[in-house]
Amino acid sequence: MHALAMAVSANLPVILWGAPGTGKTSSVLALGEHLGLPVEVVVGSVREPSDFAGLPVVRDGGTWFAPPRWAERLAAAGQGILFLDELTTAPPAVQAAMLRVVLERVVGDLALPDGVRIVAAANPPALAADGWDLSAPLANRLVHLDWSISAASVADGFMGGFAVPDLAGVGAPTAAEVGAARALVGAFLRVRPSLVLAVPEDSGRAWPSPRTWELAATALACTSSRPGEWLERVRAELVVGAVGEAAGFELLSWVRDLDLPDPETLLSDPAAPLPERVDRLHAVLGSVVAHVRADGGGESWQRAWSLVARVARRTPDVAAGAARSLASRRPDGAPLPPAMLELAPILRAAGLMP
Structure with a gap:
């Protein structure tokens, strides 16, 4: 119930x-x-x-x-x-x-x-x-x-x-919670691309598809910060109910092991440690971009570029998606931060910079 x-x-x-x-x-x-x-x-x-x-x-x-x-x-x-x-x-x-x-x-x-x-x-x-x-x-x-x-x-x-x-x-769930959950699901599917679409022979119940991963993301978002001892059970029921047992429990296990830092902490501290694992980096940048989009302010947008630039020095492929998303959602009147210059090749390749 x-x-x-x-x-x-x-x-x-x-x-x-x-x-x-x-x-x-x-x-x-x-x-x-x-x-x-x-x-x-x-x-x-x-x-x-x-x-x-x-x-x-x-x-x-x-x-x-x-x-x-x-x-x-x-x-x-x-x-x-x-x-x-x-x-x-x-x-x-x-x-x-x-x-x-x-x-x-x-x-x-x-x-x-x-x-x-x-x-x-x-x-x-x-x-x-x-x-x-x-x-x-x-x-x-x-x-x-x-x-x-x-x-x-x-x-x-x-x-x-x-x-x-x-x-x-x-x-x-709030827009920030939905954005962060979508980023988590996207990072997970980079690791397990075979689960993007897996239609079973008996398809009368839940199975993974882009549509049901969207439902799973909403389920993660609405259980991300709610009170109640029943929360973990409800999260599992909803996620498994969206994409099926095999894919659902794999996502839940992966999310549980991530232990991601808070986006605001990363934006406030330029020296905050970053994860080593590539899938965790994808999830971190996705949650930061979702946080910035929900915030809507020019200051957080500029600070996010410094974080993306740090990631780009080590793993440019991981930074590319976040850079494209940030560049396409520049707040009105926000000046271009110096950190964007480090990402010029990525932005040119994406058609976002002349």
Whole structure:
């Protein structure tokens, strides 16, 4: 339940896998009530493709794909949870129509507000009435969470009520946190390029792709500085749910062993020690660039060039990516620092300096 709450708060599209009758729907309704979000339950098994692609009607001399009422209610509210229930009982044609809803938040010709979260639930095909496997394109758009219950939690719920996790301190990640997490994922994929895309034979669950690595980065970002003893478990659930067990646990292990210095410390101390390992250098520079972008100030942008120049003296290939990113995001009015002269060959090669 903590992982579901974190995913909803971070606006990650998520799917809950569990046996029938285990409280998936009631938990989502309770979470929506706790967060003050309206919940629209859409059961896939009783829907047609037009319920997601829109029903064509003639309006003002043209064709308009009219959205269903549930989509109009969410759009009017400006936020909420779209709960797609019984996903594996939806036939392939309906699953295909759901793709644009999950990825682009568009229903017919209506764009859902950014505040609308996507949550789905499914029974394993063996337990679903007339069930289908989840299509690979739809599976690759969701974070997959296993929904399990314990006898103790059910007993406690009947006696004292079913509790919603304490969400104090939980919310959408900041731009700096997202940028730093993306830098970590990018540095990891430099070390393990074979994991950028690894489609399994059975692709109805999570697997690595550029899209799901983006989900994994958001999962890392939203668990990077949040309180709670459950944090490590939730981080693992979300990352593994995005890219699968093998790739997810490898990323988590790699991140745990990095022990990166704080970006502000590196920018403030010109003599701060730098990592020896190339993958750690990539991660360090990526986190510094993300910090500078979130800061937006000319002073931090200039200080970052001194750090990049230090790295370039030893490993110019590592410094190249950070130099390109910094050069393309120069704050208005920021003077060019002397350290940029050391990187002139790199910037010319990238087409960023005449």
